[in-house]
Amino acid sequence: MIKELEQWHYQEEIDSIKTPQEWEVVNVSLLGRRGKLNQLFQKLKDLPEKERKQAGQRLNQIKREIINLLEAKKKEIDERKKSIFVDPTLPGRKYPQGTLHPLTYVIEEIVSIFSSLGFIRVSYPEVEWEYFSFEALNMPKGHPARDDFETFFIDFPEDKNYGRMLLSPHTSSGQNREMKRVKPPIRMINIAKTYRPNWDATHTPMFHQFEGLCIDRNINVTHLKGTIDYFVKRFFGDKRTIRLRPAHFRFTEPSFEIDVSCGVCQGQESQREKCRVCKSGWLELAGAGMVHPNVLRAGGINPHEYSGWAFGFGPERCMMMREEMKIEDIRILYSGDVRFLERF
Numbered sequence: 625m626i627k628e629l630e631q632w633h634y635q636e637e638i639d640s641i642k643t644p645q646e647w648e649v650v651n652v653s654l655l656g657r658r659g660k661l662n663q664l665f666q667k668l669k670d671l672p673e674k675e676r677k678q679a680g681q682r683l684n685q686i687k688r689e690i691i692n693l694l695e696a697k698k699k700e701i702d703e704r705k706k707s708i709f710v711d712p713t714l715p716g717r718k719y720p721q722g723t724l725h726p727l728t729y730v731i732e733e734i735v736s737i738f739s740s741l742g743f744i745r746v747s748y749p750e751v752e753w754e755y756f757s758f759e760a761l762n763m764p765k766g767h768p769a770r771d772d773f774e775t776f777f778i779d780f781p782e783d784k785n786y787g788r789m790l791l792s793p794h795t796s797s798g799q800n801r802e803m804k805r806v807k808p809p810i811r812m813i814n815i816a817k818t819y820r821p822n823w824d825a826t827h828t829p830m831f832h833q834f835e836g837l838c839i840d841r842n843i844n845v846t847h848l849k850g851t852i853d854y855f856v857k858r859f860f861g862d863k864r865t866i867r868l869r870p871a872h873f874r875f876t877e878p879s880f881e882i883d884v885s886c887g888v889c890q891g892q893e894s895q896r897e898k899c900r901v902c903k904s905g906w907l908e909l910a911g912a913g914m915v916h917p918n919v920l921r922a923g924g925i926n927p928h929e930y931s932g933w934a935f936g937f938g939p940e941r942c943m944m945m946r947e948e949m950k951i952e953d954i955r956i957l958y959s960g961d962v963r964f965l966e967r968f
């Protein structure tokens with residue numbers, strides 16, 4: 625033990641301290657409750673009596689020395705700190721500041737546009753029952769139209785009424801839930817995360833959708849067209865127009881694809897074929913249609929008394945189309961790469 629004490633280089637350790645932080649570390653490591661000194665004091669009791677006495681005296685001596693050295697060091701550091709010139713007029717250092725995700729801003733804007741028309745934002749479960757995603761939308765068990773919504777099923781016991789659990793593949797599942805929550809008139813805007821097992825430059829397994837649903841007496845296609853036209857003009861700009869093309873969805877009849885005129889060539893006949901963005905003057909925007917009578921019935925609404933329309937948009941697509949962003953790989957949106965996110 626005596627030998628160990630003689631070879632202990634605490635002076636050098638204390639000498640090498642340069643900053644107040646280093647001082648704290650060394651102070652604790654030497655004098656702290658679990659510090660080196662205490663460890664050595666603990667060991668004393670295992671020594672033979674003669675050696676114990678001698679080592680004890682030496683250890684107490686070292687302890688005093690360490691305390692003195694550390695105190696002197698502290699003074700030295702404090703003195704040095706006082707003599708360092710600090711210019712308080714220098715500008716401060718900026719800390720990096722986080723922002724909301726660009727898509728969050730887009731979603732807030734969409735909500736505010738629709739709320740000015742009296743639509744109410746709702747949100748429904750992301751982990752959903754098969755019933756709300758399919759049966760209630762006129763897609764009975766085994767119907768091939770279900771394949772369009774390739775689905776992540778959840779390993780969970782099946783419910784005898786609602787079927788299997790899944791990650792909601794589209795926001796249309798909110799239609800039946802909303803019809804059961806409130807009586808018409810209904811003006812719903814449901815924005816949520818949706819999931820399909822795709823992973824490539826134009827798809828991420830998690831993406832967003834927003835679903836509009838309007839049900840009242842005497843609702844017809846002109847109301848659908850007017851509402852979407854209003855949204856498009858506010859979101860993309862006054863010059864943009866829309867067109868409806870016939871399409872097929874099980875939950876609407878008739879059904880449409882909605883296109884918006886291209887913001888780059890403005891759909892002008894002389895330029896659209898050469899346009900780098902659209903090649904045709906139009907960009908595909910959303911699916912929509914008049915709510916199918918079976919869907920109204922599933923929601924407990926009499927189709928002879930009420931009618932309605934619905935649409936489903938992708939906010940990611942809206943955002944990219946508006947900013948005329950050429951994103952080579954859409955996955956960057958969800959990569960958490962600050963260099964990309966900082967641009968917004």
Ligand code: DAH
Binds near residue numbers: 936
């Ligand atoms: N749910 C459809 C999809 O995910 C989009 C959609 C189409 C929603 C037509 C609607 C609609 O409400 O009427 O592809």
